[in-house]
Amino acid sequence: MFKLLLTAALAVVGVCQNYSPPKNSTNSTYNNPIVNEGADPWMFRHDDYYYLTYSNNVNVTLFRSKSLTDWNGADSKLVFAPPPGMNYSTDLWAPEIHYLNGNWYAIFTADPLNDSPPPEVEMWCEYNCPAVHHRMFVVEGTGSNPWEAVWEYKAELDTYDQFAIDGTYFQHKDQLYHIYSCWHRKYDGWPANLCITKLENPWTVSSPFSERQIISVPEYPWEKTPFGRAGNDRLSSNEGPQQLTNSKTGQQFLIYSAARSDNRNYCLAQLELVGEDPMNPGDWRKHPQPVFYQNPTQKSYGIGHASFTTSPDDSEDWIVYHGMKDPTNGWSARTIRAQKFDWNEDGTPNFPRPGYGPYEVPSGQ
Incomplete structure (x- = not known):
């Protein structure tokens, strides 16, 4: 996920007011990207709308559209803008919005120092560790509709005063979990791993x-x-974890991002919950190869940080992700894309090769 360049952040903020993504080529097809600037997309359906949020560094903004693939003229709504001087005032990354226990919860990562710890802190890290102060935070939206909900800051989601980014909620049976990108120790700097904890409630x-x-x-x-x-x-x-459930078999997967987010080798990987306890590392099975990755023939690089939704008629599964056409431009080159995916005979997801289209629009759109 890691840090958006300032120029990209300012551009994305401007999108809230002057948004102009690419138009579909025809009513029956669309082309990627579906949003011209952005990263870490989180999309979901509720009633007659698709909702989308993504990293802009400064706040949590929600967009809505009747279309999964056409965000031209989409409505926008500010969900949360942090006040200055707080531990969550700068570098807001990877917001997600979940409906849990009758209310909406926006979960995001942020820090107090514009991703720049003082030397007296960074000297403890074995490697350079600009994100050492990033933590997870929760904003609660009261109400059954995310657009009409009243949003208020709720709490910091405890990660034991250690680095935490890209947190998500994982639901298994009647238990709610927090899965996020973590370090082994407070000042490790690297590598970034996937951690899991149990939750009493969403915050x-x-x-x-x-x-x-x-x-x-x-x-x-x-x-x-x-x-x-x-x-x-x-x-x-290992970062950007997302829960994915096979609705036909009930199999539970964790699709996460691997490698480094500012270059061509970023990719999506897969854990499958093969046991009964998500808190037991031995109950997870990692796929030995990436499951969604760069496609040089299409100039589609840096494929990562996905979310999942369905077509309007619920007959198709869709992956929404970010990627880049020119990997030499790093984080600022990321755009948001969407493609349909299927399932293998063994119940695992079968993702397509990433590309630009034209593709058929979602069924029922």
């Missing part, structure tokens, strides 16, 4: 630090950048 962690579990670490060459470097912890990342 309260019930697990003590001794029960926090790391369920995935970067272990394969493709989870590191560049590939093949002998010592590679500094650029090794």
Whole structure:
């Protein structure tokens, strides 16, 4: 996920007022990207609308559209703008909005120092660690409709005063969990792993630090950048976790981002919950290859940080993700895309090759 360049952040803020994504080529097809600037997209359906939020560095803004793939002229609504001088005032990344227990919850990561810790802090890190102060925060929206909800800051989601980004809610049976990108220790700097804790409610962690579990670490060459470097912890990342459920089989997956988000090798990876306890690392099975990754023939690079939704008639599954056409421009080059995906015979997701289209619009749109 890591830091948006300031120019990109300012451009995205401007999108809230002057938004002009690409138009579909015809009524029956669309082209990627569906949003010309943006990263870490979170899309969901509610009633007759699709809702979208993504990183803009300064606030949580929600967009809505009748179309999954056409955001031209979409409505926008400010969900939360942090006051200055707080631990969550700067560098807001990867917002997500979930409906839980009758209310809406926006979960996001932020820090107090514009991603720039003082030397007296950073000297403790083995590597450079600009995100050392990033933590997870929750804003509650009271009401059954996300557009009409009354939004108020709720709490910091406890990560034991350690680095935390890209947090998401994971639901299994009757238990709610928090899964996020973490370090082993407070000043590690790298690698970034996936941690899980139990929640008492959407803003309260019930697990003590001794029960926090790391369920995935970067272990394969493709989870590191560049590939093949002998010592590679500094650029090794597992982040952007997202729950994905096979509605026909009930299988539970965690689709996460691997490698580094500002270059071509960023990709999506897969954990499957093969046991009964998400808090037991042994109950997760990692796929040995990335499941959604760059497509050089289409100039589609840096594929990562996805969310999932369905077509208007519920007959199709769709992945919404960010990628880049020119990987030499790093974070500022990311745009938001969407494509339909299917399922393999063994119940695992079968993602397409990323590209630009034209593609058929979602069924029922």
